[in-house]
Amino acid sequence: MEPNNLCTVERRGRVHVITLTGAGEHRLGPALLGAIRSAVAASAGAGALVLAAEGKFFSNGFDQAWARTVPLHLQATMEDAFRALVADLLALPVPTVAAVTGHAAAAGCALALAHDAVFMRASRGFLYMSEADAGIKIIDFFAEIMREKVPDAVVRRDLLLRGDRMPAAEAVRRGMVDVAVEGGVDDVVNAAVGEAEKLAARGWDGDVVVEIRKAAWPKLWSKVKDYGGAGTPAVATPRL
Amino acid sequence: MCTMEQRGRVFVLTLTGDDEHRLSHALIASIRSSVASVAAASASAGPGTALVTVGEGRFFSNGLDNIWAGTSRERLQGLVDELRPLAADLLALPMPTIAAITGHAAAGGFLLALCHDYRIMRGDRGVLYMSEVDIGLPLPPYFVSVLRAKITAANALRDVTLRGRKLKAAEAKEMGIVDAVCPGPAETAAEAIKLAEQLAARKWDGNVYASIRMSIFPEACRSIGIVEESDEEKRKHFASRL
Numbered sequence: 001m002e003p004n005n006l007c008t009v010e011r012r013g014r015v016h017v018i019t020l021t022g023a024g025e026h027r028l029g030p031a032l033l034g035a036i037r038s039a040v041a042a043s044a045g046a047g048a049l050v051l052a053a054e055g056k057f058f059s060n061g062f063d064q065a066w067a068r069t070v071p072l073h074l075q076a077t078m079e080d081a082f083r084a085l086v087a088d089l090l091a092l093p094v095p096t097v098a099a100v101t102g103h104a105a106a107a108g109c110a111l112a113l114a115h116d117a118v119f120m121r122a123s124r125g126f127l128y129m130s131e132a133d134a135g136i137k138i139i140d141f142f143a144e145i146m147r148e149k150v151p152d153a154v155v156r157r158d159l160l161l162r163g164d165r166m167p168a169a170e171a172v173r174r175g176m177v178d179v180a181v182e183g184g185v186d187d188v189v190n191a192a193v194g195e196a197e198k199l200a201a202r203g204w205d206g207d208v209v210v211e212i213r214k215a216a217w218p219k220l221w222s223k224v225k226d227y228g229g230a231g232t233p234a235v236a237t238p239r240l
Numbered sequence: 241m242c243t244m245e246q247r248g249r250v251f252v253l254t255l256t257g258d259d260e261h262r263l264s265h266a267l268i269a270s271i272r273s274s275v276a277s278v279a280a281a282s283a284s285a286g287p288g289t290a291l292v293t294v295g296e297g298r299f300f301s302n303g304l305d306n307i308w309a310g311t312s313r314e315r316l317q318g319l320v321d322e323l324r325p326l327a328a329d330l331l332a333l334p335m336p337t338i339a340a341i342t343g344h345a346a347a348g349g350f351l352l353a354l355c356h357d358y359r360i361m362r363g364d365r366g367v368l369y370m371s372e373v374d375i376g377l378p379l380p381p382y383f384v385s386v387l388r389a390k391i392t393a394a395n396a397l398r399d400v401t402l403r404g405r406k407l408k409a410a411e412a413k414e415m416g417i418v419d420a421v422c423p424g425p426a427e428t429a430a431e432a433i434k435l436a437e438q439l440a441a442r443k444w445d446g447n448v449y450a451s452i453r454m455s456i457f458p459e460a461c462r463s464i465g466i467v468e469e470s471d472e473e474k475r476k477h478f479a480s481r482l
Contacts, residue, residue: 064482072479079475132452135445135481137474143455153392154416156456161336161357161449163442 006035014047014200015193016094023055028107029063033081037228040088047200049092051115052099052189059108061130082107083141084228086114090213090221091229093206095199099192100168100177101185105130110142113149113176116213117199119192120168122180127166129159141223148220150176241267244274249440250433251278251291251335258297263348264305268322275329282335288443290436291333293356294340294429301349303371320380323348327382328464330355331454334446336439340432341409341418342425347371351383354390354417357453358435361409362428363421368407370400385463389456391417448477 008019018039020026036051043049053059062082067075089096098115105128112118112127120127129146131138138146138160150156155174158164168180181191214221243254253274255261275291282289295301304323309315330337330352339345339353341361346369353359353368361368370387372379379387379401391397396415399405412418420435422428454461454468461468 068482072475075475075479132444132449133442135448137448137451137469137477138455139471139474140455140458143458147456151392152416153390153457154419157357160452160456162439 004035006032007039009039009042011046012193013197015050015196016043016046016048017050017052017189017193018043019189020051020053020059025057025060026053026055026108027063027065028059028061028078028082028111029066030077030081032063033078033085037081037085037088040085040092043092043094046094048094048196049096050099050189050192050196051096051111052185052192053101054185055102056125057102057108058098058100058104058125059111060103061106061108079139080227082111083224085111086141086145086220087224087228089114090217090224091210093210095196095204095209097192097196097199099189100125100127101188103128106134106136107142110145113145117192117195118177119179119181119188119195120171120177121185121188122168122182123184125167127159127171127176128163130163132161133163141220144220144223148217241270242274244277246281247433248437249285249289250436251281251289252433253278253291253293255293255295255301260299260302261295261297261349262302262305262307263319263323263352264308265319265322267305268319268326272326272329275326275333278335279329279333282446287445288440289446290336290338290440291356292338292340292429292432292436293352294432295342297343298365299343299349300339300341300345300366301352302344303347303349306375316377319348323351324380324382324464327351327355327386328461328466331386331461331464332450332466334450336436336444336449338432338436338439340429341366341368342428344369347375348383351386354386358432359412359418360420360422360428360432360435361412361418362423362425363409364424366409368400368412368417369404371404373402373404382460382463382465385457385460389460391415 008021010017096115097117098112100112100120102125104112109127171177172180181188243256245252278291304319337356338358339356341353343366345353350368350370409418409421413421422431458468
């Protein structure tokens with residue numbers, strides 16, 4: 001994978017760790033999404049994957065500032081790239097763990113939920129579906145992530161219709177996050193890597209993991225499968 | 241049969257009279273008309289409104305007018321068909337909705353309460369009750385869709401539909417069907433209006449709010465006859481706001 005200033009990859013034991021770099025909001029624009037997709041593709045040979053971030057934010061959602069600079073038909077490239085990344089994660093032949101090291105809002109929250117397991121920092125940061133407050137409608141595949149991964153009607157309503165900001169402890173209690181981790185960013189990442197190592201140690205057949213995952217979230221898979229997964233190369237930069 | 245008043249940013253729909261508020265053709269039409277006026281008023285009122293539905297007397301609503309329908313299947317089906325667009329109006333309403341369950345809510349009355357975003361219920365008397373299994377009536381498909389959308393815990397859904405369990409407010413709260421329990425009807429109504437004011441104060445764009453609501457349970461919306469906006473239309477809306 002080519003070096004970039006958007007995310008790094010490293011191997012810790014059998015775990016492929018992707019870290020969104022820098023102290024910014026890690027807004028999911030086409031460039032960062034492309035970099036993450038490349039990083040995910042570079043996980044071949046690993047036993048598990050962790051996605052983490054530096055700084056105060058895991059990700060604060062789509063890059064709306066970028067969207068303002070391009071015409072409508074090009075804005076779709078950001079949405080498509082996100083859809084492709086979700087497909088890549090669903091089709092990945094190893095277990096995936098999101099290390100939500102800071103605030104995760106809108107697409108950032110959805111990205112965390114698209115992993116098999118979610119570890120989250122207890123002392124800081126919250127999950128927040130900001131769409132109602134921001135006046136943004138939710139398109140179907142995006143809503144499908146929430147419908148498949150947040151099955152409880154009341155939690156869905158509080159998150160999406162009331163824009164609740166959910167810290168880790170509450171998110172665990174309400175079934176959205178697996179573990180709330182005390183301490184700082186590094187503690188969260190270490191805990192996520194520890195979990196990923198345990199999952200990798202199960203030695204599961206990768207093809208079987210993929211088939212079971214697709215069968216567990218069939219509606220979501222059907223809505224993203226034409227965009228990524230199955231070794232589709234990372235999105236190239238749009239032709240100008 | 242029902243009244244609609246506006247208190248600041250909150251619309252209050254009251255099912256009047258100390259009767260069972262049986263959902264007859266007349267009452268359904270009356271409620272639909274009031275709900276339509278709220279939807280229209282919200283357009284001019286701008287962002288930040290909410291609806292509270294409350295009942296006078298011992299009943300929120302005891303369901304469709306089975307008394308009038310008697311043994312006539314056509315009459316009963318007619319009422320079932322008439323309630324469906326009212327349910328649709330509520331699920332598509334461009335503002336937060338709260339049911340102040342001030343008395344018994346059974347069958348179609350329970351469904352009416354479920355068609356709201358939030359439910360606040362009196363704890364001293366009254367039950368939520370899907371009576372169909374006990375009466376020997378199948379559940380209309382759109383009833384089932386709304387039940388499945390709003391009651392997602394399998395045991396809770398089973399208890400409500402297959403066991404005909406009569407739920408007091410405290411039990412309903414534990415099952416995630418009711419959001420808050422209040423001592424009596426006056427407190428229930430007051431709490432509902434207070435919540436409505438808090439939600440209205442968030443100043444959500446009503447059109448966006450309704451859109452997000454529908455994206456949470458698209459199957460229920462389809463079943464009830466609402467057509468969700470396409471992704472294309474949603475994207476255009478987003479682009480127009482940039």
